[in-house]
Amino acid sequence: MKTVRLLQPAEQEMFDAAAYYESRVSGLGDAFLDKIASAVADIAENPQRWPVIQSDIRRRLIHRFPYALFYRVDHDEIVVLAIAHLHRRPVYWIGRA
DSSP: OOEEEEOHHHHHHHHHHHHHHHHHSTTHHHHHHHHHHHHHHHHHHOGGGSOEEETTEEEEEETTTTEEEEEEEOSSEEEEEEEEETTSOTTTTGGGO
């Protein structure tokens, strides 16, 4: 199993989204973080499972929330490029690849 590394901007997106959800409903931010952790574990276990959307970049949707992890599989690790809201500027993170 490969290690998963989140780029700093992706990590910030995750924390910003969690803070937003927590400000709306108590506990919802933690639920979001739990879904992200589950998705990260899924891609670590089977990174080829999710579809390639561009070049070597794959997308893992997050259930219950309108977010996705965009990642690439490198030789020695999996790199999460973005944890992106699917209804806002959908390709803003492309320059991170």
